[in-house]
Amino acid sequence: MIRLLALLALLLPLPALAQSNADVDAAARSVVRVVVTDDANEGDLGMGSGVAVSPTRIVTNAHVVERAVESGGFVGVVPSEGRKRYEGKVVAYAPDLDLAVIAITSGRIEPATLYGGPVADGAAVAALGYPYGVDRAMASGLDELIRPQAPVKSLGHVGGRRTNARYDTVLHDANIGRGNSGGPLVDACGRVIGINSFLSVSEGIDSPFAFALSVKELAAFLAKAKVAPTVVTSPCLSEGEIGARAGALSQAEAAQQAQEARRAAVEAERATAAKQGIRDDIASERDNGMALAAGLLVLGALCAVGGMILLGDRRRKSKGAAWATLALGGALMLGAIVAFLARPKMSEVEDRYAKLHPSEPAPVLGGSAALQAVEGDKLCVIDMDRSIVKLSKTDDVPLDWRDDGCVNGKTQYGANAGTWSRTFVPNGEATVTIQSYDPAKARYSVERFLMGADAMDKARAIRARYKNNACTPDPAQRQSVADMESAIRAVLPTQPNEKLVYSCRTIAAEK
Incomplete structure (x- = not known):
């Protein structure tokens, strides 16, 4: 039953691996081959894998560099790409944790990012490194082994966390072998979640599982070694999750824009109606101003004519009334001019609207x-x-x-x-x-x-x-x-x- 469930699980789509492994491929830039010799057996090479956690610091297993540490031998670092190889020096060594740090004396290697969040059971993972089995199958000579080349990528799933008195590990079923030691176990976003260290013992009954030292152990070890890697805790989303979220956001944004457009349309309609009312008021005021100006002009003209008549009446000895009548006529006609010029202009609609609605900004889409x-x-x-x-x-x-x-x-x-x-x-x-x-x-x-x-x-x-x-x-x-x-x-x-x-x-x- 368990085997059947495992088979069904393998047949189901895996969200994290649906990203065409672009992030896992990118993580390969940080993976290196570690080459070790000792003074007693210079022709006998020991090899393993490692991963850069800073431009000049490489993490690997302690057992990979053990020969060099104990005998003062040579440590070489072969990047996954480019044309250069680097000489290294072990600067931190913890055999109880099976971890070590190699410093390269020149050049730089693109560092990986560590994931410090929880690792879910069944999560898709990839083991990156240089297993001996591939080298033997390709009949690789020494020159080929020390030439920069991409690491082998093996996909699998997390089988759980295992902790004992020595260290905390991530159990997984990505196929690894000798030579993968010290290489990274990465999630589907290309972040390091462990350092591959050892395999479970198989007696031909069950497929062997592999153990990777967890980032919990790695981060503490690097802190003591005064190495500060980049550590993130953001969850790794699948392509489907990203697409679904982007679609939901697009719909929400479109709905918000539509709502804002409707609100702006309502506000614009209300503003148009209010401005039309102001426009009607101004037109009425202009008509009243015209009527007032016309009335004053007629009265002024009559007064002016009357004053002229009084001035021309020779029977009147006093001309004061005549001049007063003329002055009144002039004042009335001047008032007519003022009333005409004081009529409100149609261009005042916007100003009046702004005064009546001082706290309302103009409708703006967006x-x-x-x-x-x-x-x-x-x-x-x-x-x-x-x-x-x-x-x-x-x-x-x-x-x-x-x-x-x-x-x-x-x-x-x-x-x-x-x-x-x-x-x-x-x-x-x-x-x-x-x-x-x-x-x-x-x-x-x-x-x-x-x-x-x-x-x-x-x-x-x-x-x-x-x-x-x-x-x-x-x-x-x-x-x-x-x-x-x-x-x-x-x-x-x-x-x-x-x-x-x-x-x-x-x-x-x-x-």
């Missing part, structure tokens, strides 16, 4: 995020619902954004359909990073592509064709940044290994 589409200092906080976190920490990110694509006063981003981005292709590490900012949504994102040596060389060659522009007001240079973005993206995988998405808010300036 909601609160649109209000953040302004330049200035921002604080960006990780949005875990939109992020695919596998390898990195998620601390808040300060961002000084300018409308011309200048970030933090020094880095020029290139524009692309409303989003600004910049691609970084470093010389010292094998990771291409794209940083982007969407002003309309106040959303900052970081995409990381874990690349092999050849792919990095292509990306660096493209980057070398463009100037590494700092912030510039020159449109031509800003376009050059955008062109560089497009050219580098063309040689990158379609999906990043990791994507961090941050929601940003404007930080009020201190007064």
